[in-house]
Amino acid sequence: MRTGEPLPAVGDVLESLATGVWCWDDAERRAVLDAETARLVGLPPAPARLSEAAIRARFHPADWSEVDAIVQLALSEGTVSEKRLRVMDEHGRVLRIVRSRSRPVPDPDTRGYRLVGTLQEVGEAGPRAAGHTSDPGDWRRSREAFLLDAGRALAEARSTQEVLRVAAGLSMPGFTPDGQAVFGMEGDHLTVVGHHGQDPGEEGPFVDMPLSTDYPAAEVIRTGRAVYLSSPAEYKARYPASWSLAARFGRQSWAFLPLTVAGSSMGAWMAAFTYPVAFTPDERSVLTTVARMLAQALSRAVAAESERELTEGLQRSMLPRLGPQIPGMRIAARYVPTGGGLQVGGDWYDMIPLPGGGNRFALVIGDVQGHDVRAAGLMGQLRIALRAYASEGHRPDAVLTRASRFLHGMTHGDMTHGDDGSDPRFATCLYIEVDPSTGMLEIARAGHPDPAVRMADRTVLLRPTSGGLPLGIDPDADYPTTRLVLEPGETLLMCTDGLIETGGHDLDTGWRRLRLILEGHDGDLEDLADSLVQGVHGPSSHHSTGPLADRREDDIAVLLLCRTGPGGGCDGAGAADGTRRTVRRAVLGVAQAEPERIAGARHQLRELLHDWASADQVDSAVLLLSELLTNVLVHTDADALLVAEVIGRGGPGLRGHRRTVRVEVTDVSDDLPHKRDPGELASSGRGLVLMEFLADRWGVDPRGEGKTIWFELRERETERETEWEGERERERGRERERT
Template identity: 30%
Template sequence: MHPDDAEALLHALFTQPPIGLHVLDPDLRIVRFNAAAPGVQGFSESEVVGRTFRDLGFVVDDVDRMLRRVLATGESVSNFQYEGRLPRGPAGLRVLAVSAFRLQSTDGRTLGVAATVVDITEQYRAQRRLELLYRAGEQIGTTLDVFRTAQELADVAVPGLADVVEVDVLDSVMHGDAPSPGPLLNQVTLRRAGFQAAAPEAVRSSYEVGDVRVMRYGYGTPYAQSLTDLRPRLIRALDKDGGWPTRDPDQARMLREAGAHSFMAVPLAARGVVLGIAAFFRTKRAPPFEEADVSVAADLVARAAVCIDNARRYTREHTLARLTQRSLVPTRLPMHTAVETAYTYLPVASGGAWYDVIPLSGARVALVAGDVCGQGMRAVTTMGRLRTAVTAFAAMDLPPDELLERLHSLTEELSRDYPPAQDDHWSVLTATCLYIVYDPSDGSCVLSRAGHPPPVLALPDGTVRIVETPTGPVLGRGASSYTSTSVDVPEGSILALQNTGLLQGTTESRLPVYRKALGRTTGTLQDTCDALAASLLPEPPDDDALLLLARTRAHGPDKLASWTLRNAPESAAEARRLVGARLAEWGLTDLDFSTGLIASELVTNAVRYSDGPIGLRLIRDAVLTCEVADISNASPHLRHAEDDDEGGRGLYLVAQFTQDWGTRRTGRGKIIWTEQTLH
């Protein structure tokens, strides 16, 4: 290279490049520098040449060690980052990228070090802001809890963006209510939902997280302006702002004592609804907030606001679901002579757990426990529909397995009516159900279950066991295939129906708890139920928990009478005679005529339409039940005979003298039953 060219290049390097260039001797004294070199801007050549960085006022221990290592080893260093304050030039902390390499003569002597310095403060801050937003995406909104989300916002912003962060949410939001769209003016009720400080021992909030206070923001303050037009406000220097806006003097005093000097007020708003406000402060030696910081704070708060609004909507739906849930399950179980019942019901998650005790014909009773998969309003309303369907199917006197088959078909239909929402965790609508029919006349218990935990049976002798019964598929999924199991239950036994929310495991694993609680029962049945539930749930459950206990009773000769009649025409008169004699023993002679008529008509129909023996039974319970059984599958139906018809009035007469009547299938035929009110 021509000497003139080399001189021109050297001159250009020290006068034109936008990066700083330093030439240092072996003692790290500055030999030459250019005007763009950060840290020496504002110094004259005579003030710099021959002096070290430390002489100029730098605190550069890390840089000094790096340069000496380059001198000693000859290994170049690229983009060594230094963060500190410059003696002259831009105020505040600056970030410099330093690159250095050793200078050597042609004979190998070390001449010094050449170092380039670039001020990357803005790029560094932009990168930090991007990292902050990335962390916010991971850490804000992890739960549907307003307090947790507000605190996550404060934790993410400190110390990456601010030294102190306060998050206040409208108190109505905590209850799931939606404030009116638009700005908030005058008086508002706020609840402190989140607070964080880089130095908690130096900065304390005048309000603890959870405190409620009524605030009246003065007109023209950043708080009022921010809540009015839903835009953030920046006060770069609090001490220079004559109208320092504070929510109360105590908080302003604390912030001044802590050295707060810069402030941002950012509204919490989502979907056009104001939810609260977040305040950001910088204290002590931190640089004032800039417009770029306002943009980052707005992004953080917007993310948190959406999560808080989701939490608010969840809270509202959860509250409505719990209110609906309470109205869809019985608050008091009906009294029944067949069983004594008690229950513990903990609807903690607005789920689809339900229970029922349904009176059936023939003094029988149905015990039901069910659970709809999922939580929220959809699970609760679906539970209400299934519970209503079970009650309707039970009134049809369907056997347990057939009832579950129909309930399975209904659940599939409901699943088609309610396709999964985008924000719903349901893939397919499913439910479980356990249906038990207990007959106090013979102590039989017939049950069937669809994916539900089996019942536990405690016998009077202290034996406690699981009622082993095959389980069919959960309702709404798979092919409908259910079987019924019949077991004999002695009088005084206790049947325990529960759901998975109560068990927190399998029934087998919790059987020792049942044995301890049910093996030696003392006190009332409700006391036993409460004690068993407490034993099964040592800690509050995460899902709805249900426990239903039923202590069985039996009908003796004072409430039950049964006969077997021949399939012959004279059996109608025999039925009238037998019924009259038994009613006289029971002191129910006022029902002699009507019950005799009912029995004779039903027996006559059995003789006419069936073969084989005919069963006749009277049950004195809350009502007087008369049952006639035959082996025919033909279902009787009520007819309105014309005046010139010779027959067809039998069931019509029966219906006139009864409170209710119906037919139920048996394994050998059918039973026609009637009920009359006892005066």
């Protein structure tokens, strides 16, 4: 061609090179082919317009399955997509191999793209890039398995450091980087979020680097396009100003890819290799996919960390200070939120000073229905209301009645939630007034789990209390009060159901698990609070989320109240060696209108004697108690007060160390019991007969108003000794009859 002659037409050039032209519309999913392209794909040599199914049928399925990934890669990089494809005939044989080259053009109207490209016939594919297997199917299977594992591992990462740790452990098929770094940005400066494969401190020159610096990661963040550097020479030629920073690491190839989420750039990812990498389309596709998953994982981790920071702030603002220590009492508390959402919920605890002078105070623990921000908001309002009612001097039952009316009015009168104009919620609550001077506890309960008491010798009893409906259900609900006495050295446990029921447990099995922790703990009150939380869920810090919160099924709130003993201790060491003198004491009231509490009293006595040597004696004690309480309710108009004590040393198997159980039932009736001969068919009159036969000692003590009937049993260590004592008692009975 001589200088000055016009260039040949494009069509003539393409025809002379046997190159076809085609166009693909992603919105319509149709391809337009010229005559040469039609011929190359095995159709008559004439222009054609084919559907996606028709054009797909002309190529090998394995080759076609990779086309979309290559096009998406070219779209993200703004480069040309290139792919070798096998054209198949009607009999499934390879007709020819063609090379397709195209540039995707985004379509802003449809959010899709259009492809305009060329098609040429080529020979067999050349040598494969280093790291590929000889079989392209093996490469694809390895890549798919790697991406599946990487996606699963990154999806489970919950923090930025965990994401970086997972990324550092990824083993890419055939080309695993030995160095990685994640760059972020603060304002107009580059930051290093984390790195792997470099020594600590080596990231120094890259921290606080201006985004205008001639450095690949800075360019990637500025432009949003990946940078691939296959050799040191290419790196030095493109980025001479920053080559000296990279040269000292001894790497041979680098890939810098954007970390983009929802169209917004959040940083860049560097993968560096100690051997040359050609960065073929397959390799770039894998790296691009990993970068997308990494960006998503980092975005989730950053959001989760922000939520945890918000949670901790909410916790600090909502959780109360327990205040100064009360003389004669020690208090410990723990709160751990749920692991879902913002990790806030409706569980709370509080300590409220009471009016009237002295050191009297109230302990409150509760749980508002739900695990969301609304539950947390209602909890804060309800807590303030309870403090206000308690500070006004109301009794426990009146405090809960007013609180129930308050919550009912808030949730049923709120017209901003729910399909019916309301968002009804309820709350469980346990409210206890404490008199430190006497250890008296006045308890009102609204649908909350009962408290438990660990005695001085570590015996643990669940203390049943009277209760009413949860707060907010019935504005006129009543909440009866139960009185208990916390003896010196005893510890009261109050908790929400999250501590009991986590791990698939119900209330029964959950309490048994807590009881083992309480009975086996040997430390102070703060250590006991930690042990209760850690024994259920694993390690955690005080009032923090930490790794524990990631496995949380429900919020946890725990309150411990200990009445210090004569030595001032609350460590439960009274029976550590099994030889110290110990006292177990249970006090329970049984009203005329509450005959069902007799069953609770029997249960309490069995719990008190859980380690008694003789099972027959335990049965005898329970039988005698039932007789005494029933007699009070049947033959008087008074209520009964039960006091049961275990006094003595050690436990079973300690010869010469005997314990005694003393049971007293007091009422205000002046009618003294008298022994009768009931006869074989009588339905009553056997109480004192059983007392004389089964008890070691018993008696009736008149008081100023009313009387106390009591009995004692001395612990027998063996069944043989029990039989001997029984025979001796029968002999005494025969002697009395002869007399």
